[in-house]
Amino acid sequence: MRSFIRDICLRGLGFINKPAAGVHILNGHYISKENKNQNVLYELLKSLSQNVEYIKIEEAVALVTEKKKVKEKYIAFTFDDGFEECYTKIAPVLKEFNTNAAFFINPNFIESDEKYKRQFLSERVFVKNKNPMKWNMIKDLHQQGFVIGSHTTDHLRLNIENEKILSEQIVVSKNIIEEKTGSICEYFAYPYGQENDISKEALTIAQNTYKYIFSGFNHKKYFSFANTVINRRHFEGDWPLLHMNYFLSFKKRYK
Ligand SMILES: [Zn+2]
Numbered sequence: 001m002r003s004f005i006r007d008i009c010l011r012g013l014g015f016i017n018k019p020a021a022g023v024h025i026l027n028g029h030y031i032s033k034e035n036k037n038q039n040v041l042y043e044l045l046k047s048l049s050q051n052v053e054y055i056k057i058e059e060a061v062a063l064v065t066e067k068k069k070v071k072e073k074y075i076a077f078t079f080d081d082g083f084e085e086c087y088t089k090i091a092p093v094l095k096e097f098n099t100n101a102a103f104f105i106n107p108n109f110i111e112s113d114e115k116y117k118r119q120f121l122s123e124r125v126f127v128k129n130k131n132p133m134k135w136n137m138i139k140d141l142h143q144q145g146f147v148i149g150s151h152t153t154d155h156l157r158l159n160i161e162n163e164k165i166l167s168e169q170i171v172v173s174k175n176i177i178e179e180k181t182g183s184i185c186e187y188f189a190y191p192y193g194q195e196n197d198i199s200k201e202a203l204t205i206a207q208n209t210y211k212y213i214f215s216g217f218n219h220k221k222y223f224s225f226a227n228t229v230i231n232r233r234h235f236e237g238d239w240p241l242l243h244m245n246y247f248l249s250f251k252k253r254y255k
Pocket of ligand 1: 080081151192
């Protein structure tokens with residue numbers, strides 16, 4: 001009942017509000033929890049495109065890190081956790097709109113057996129029936145111009161201080177991705193993405209390892225953690241257009 005009321009309110013707000021000028025970096029995981037068809041995402045992006053323009057994630061990052069004032073309404077995409085539908089459903093839709101995304105992956109989930117996969121999924125209460133991408137899919141995405149970033153080796157919450165574990169999660173995942181794709185991995189998104197999900201120690205290691213670090217909170221501001229972490233706005237591929245209109249209606253600020 002509560003989510004029904006929330007839905008009605010958001011639709012109402014979305015009816016009144018339209019996307020604001022600025023660079024909106026979105027963060028999703030899949031088309032839908034229930035493995036819906038990719039047409040859902042296609043229709044959402046088609047409707048949104050009446051008001052916004054899609055830009056590549058590298059362009060979005062360049063605009064934001066140079067602290068450009070943007071009059072246009074730009075959207076760029078990122079997807080976390082490396083589910084198979086990133087390759088089979090999401091990437092083909094993004095290509096239809098001439099754009100790309102950064103896919104943040106966990107190397108040990110890519111290489112997981114059934115037991116590891118069940119454990120990985122059980123930490124995500126709403127997704128049960130998902131598989132990881134395979135390395136050949138990830139290599140293909142990289143060759144098609146998508147960005148492959150790290151989301152730690154095992155999707156560990158980085159609110160810890162142990163440097164050995166942090167290095168295994170933050171540095172080793174980068175090395176594996178670079179070995180598989182044959183190019184430098186500059187993007188990192190820490191798991192769970194909230195303010196308390198990364199320790200000072202983890203942030204320092206990430207800053208020494210990657211060019212760009214992404215969170216998943218405070219999306220009204222471009223940056224958090226003293227201008228060192230780029231904030232993203234959560235969405236999923238089957239969200240209603242009117243919800244999106246509302247979430248994108250906030251004017252983005254550098255300070
Ligand atoms: Zn994640």
